[in-house]
Amino acid sequence: MSSTRQNINNYKELLEQYINTMDEASLYQAEQYSKASIQHNVSPDKIIEEHYKALVELFPNLDERVKASFQFLIQTMISYSVNYQQTEELREKQLELKTEIDVAANMQNTLLSTDVPKVENIDIGAKSVPAKLMNGDYYHFVQDDEGNIGTAIADVIGKGIPAAFFMSMIKYAMESFPEDRMYPKIILELLNRVVERNVESGMFVTMFYGLYDINKHEFYYATAGHEPGFIYRSQIQAFEEIDAKGLLLGVKKDTKYNQYVTHIQQGDMIVLLTDGVTECRSGDRFIEREEVLEVIDQYKEQSAQNIVDNVYKYLERLQDFKLRDDFTLLILKRNS
Amino acid sequence: MKGALTTVPIYKEWDIVGARQSGRNMAKDLGFSTVDQARIATAISELARNIYLYAGQGEVSFEEVQGDTPVGLKIIAKDNGPGIDQISKVLEDGYSTSGGLGAGLPGVKRLMDDFDIVSNENGTTVTVVMWLR
Numbered sequence: 001m002s003s004t005r006q007n008i009n010n011y012k013e014l015l016e017q018y019i020n021t022m023d024e025a026s027l028y029q030a031e032q033y034s035k036a037s038i039q040h041n042v043s044p045d046k047i048i049e050e051h052y053k054a055l056v057e058l059f060p061n062l063d064e065r066v067k068a069s070f071q072f073l074i075q076t077m078i079s080y081s082v083n084y085q086q087t088e089e090l091r092e093k094q095l096e097l098k099t100e101i102d103v104a105a106n107m108q109n110t111l112l113s114t115d116v117p118k119v120e121n122i123d124i125g126a127k128s129v130p131a132k133l134m135n136g137d138y139y140h141f142v143q144d145d146e147g148n149i150g151t152a153i154a155d156v157i158g159k160g161i162p163a164a165f166f167m168s169m170i171k172y173a174m175e176s177f178p179e180d181r182m183y184p185k186i187i188l189e190l191l192n193r194v195v196e197r198n199v200e201s202g203m204f205v206t207m208f209y210g211l212y213d214i215n216k217h218e219f220y221y222a223t224a225g226h227e228p229g230f231i232y233r234s235q236i237q238a239f240e241e242i243d244a245k246g247l248l249l250g251v252k253k254d255t256k257y258n259q260y261v262t263h264i265q266q267g268d269m270i271v272l273l274t275d276g277v278t279e280c281r282s283g284d285r286f287i288e289r290e291e292v293l294e295v296i297d298q299y300k301e302q303s304a305q306n307i308v309d310n311v312y313k314y315l316e317r318l319q320d321f322k323l324r325d326d327f328t329l330l331i332l333k334r335n336s
Numbered sequence: 337m338k339g340a341l342t343t344v345p346i347y348k349e350w351d352i353v354g355a356r357q358s359g360r361n362m363a364k365d366l367g368f369s370t371v372d373q374a375r376i377a378t379a380i381s382e383l384a385r386n387i388y389l390y391a392g393q394g395e396v397s398f399e400e401v402q403g404d405t406p407v408g409l410k411i412i413a414k415d416n417g418p419g420i421d422q423i424s425k426v427l428e429d430g431y432s433t434s435g436g437l438g439a440g441l442p443g444v445k446r447l448m449d450d451f452d453i454v455s456n457e458n459g460t461t462v463t464v465v466m467w468l469r
């Protein structure tokens with residue numbers, strides 16, 4: 001193949017080879033020729049011109065009418081190429097912008113990154129994937145001195161870059177709170193004030209905050225209008241919706257939040273998510289929450305990280321590999 | 337011919353040509369136009385090249401499929417390579433390593449009617465179908 005590789009530069013030889021043999025190998029080389037042409041910015045009309053020249057050399061007695069048809073085609077392709085190049089330039093500009101946003105998105109990832117706690121009895125999995133470049137979802141883990149796990153999952157109403165910036169603010173507000181045993185209700189009330197003070201930004205945030213007591217296995221939680229999560233109860237082998245109510249962050253000053261508590265048994269699993277998980281669409285069909293739970297159920301014996309990864313893969317494929325909304329899924333599994 | 341399954345193993349670059357040939361023959365037998373045959377061959381090239389470049393080895397199979405009314409050609413490109421990490425990213429135009437210059441996977445998706453990928457750390461299977469219009 002190496003000798004023919006050089007032929008790629010010679011359209012005429014390639015063409016002659018094909019006309020004589022009609023073989024697939026020549027066609028494969030034609031494909032490589034076309035890839036190389038794009039790389040060297042050769043426009044389509046140039047390739048047709050090349051073809052025409054080769055044809056005239058190979059068949060000097062070519063019918064004048066066929067020659068005329070080539071003039072016609074070349075003219076058509078010249079105007080096509082000019083227009084195409086314009087589109088191409090726009091595309092390049094767009095790629096430049098995209099690169100810049102990519103940098104911002106990476107920075108956001110660094111700013112908002114959180115370590116998933118490693119705890120003996122509790123297996124934790126987390127996955128968050130933006131639909132566009134910047135993520136309007138957010139999750140966060142903290143551990144206090146006793147090892148109790150605080151976890152937040154949030155979604156900014158509003159998407160894109162402003163939403164992403166707004167999330168950074170929430171994160172820094174949260175980090176300024178004292179480290180010791182912070183109850184969900186208190187955290188949401190403090191955060192509500194932060195968001196409410198920036199109300200002119202027009203952003204609202206839904207958030208679920210949970211605190212897992214790792215000694216007593218009590219799970220304390222409160223919600224600010226966030227998509228309800230689920231608890232898998234191993235005893236009845238079924239999912240239970242986490243029942244909680246509360247106003248979105250930033251809607252009303254001095255909102256009070258209810259706090260709830262539930263006991264987590266061995267084998268139970270806490271599932272926290274954003275609406276990107278449950279409200280995704282496949283064609284014109286909305287995916288039911290049940291369907292997501294079925295996928296979780298199917299993988300429930302695996303590690304928490306494997307479960308969230310598999311749910312993501314399942315939904316990504318179902319949506320034809322185009323996420324319509326940011327996806328965030330957290331699973332906390334009590335092993336022993 | 338009906339329901340027949342042809343499989344072409346991919347080990348070396350030459351095998352890409354063999355896969356194109358088998359796919360084209362089958363497309364011709366099913367009654368696809370020469371232009372559609374060329375589209376199908378292009379898609380096979382991209383899939384087989386990816387196997388050759390990123391998985392080292394694998395196979396491309398062809399199968400006649402029967403839809404509600406039409407007949408289609410199904411192409412399955414399968415390997416046990418490292419897998420594709422973020423499929424949705426890869427399917428965005430302008431992602432491929434050649435700088436979005438080749439057709440790549442987005443090109444395959446555009447050329448064919450149906451497109452599906454299953455990929456994990458144990459390998460990748462891309463399944464595409466073109467229906468006879």
Ligand SMILES: Nc1ncnc2c1ncn2[C@@H]1O[C@H](COP(=O)(O)OP(=O)(O)OP(=O)(O)O)[C@@H](O)[C@H]1O
Binds near residue numbers: 386433435441442
């Ligand atoms: N079978 C595969 N196994 C593992 N990784 C793959 C496979 N196919 C594609 N990939 C990954 O997906 C990326 C995109 O593939 P795609 O074919 O779209 O573009 P490309 O191969 O990079 O460039 P080109 O435009 O020349 O095809 C590749 O760079 C590679 O990392």
Ligand SMILES: [Mg+2]
Binds near residue numbers: 382440441
């Ligand atoms: Mg490729």
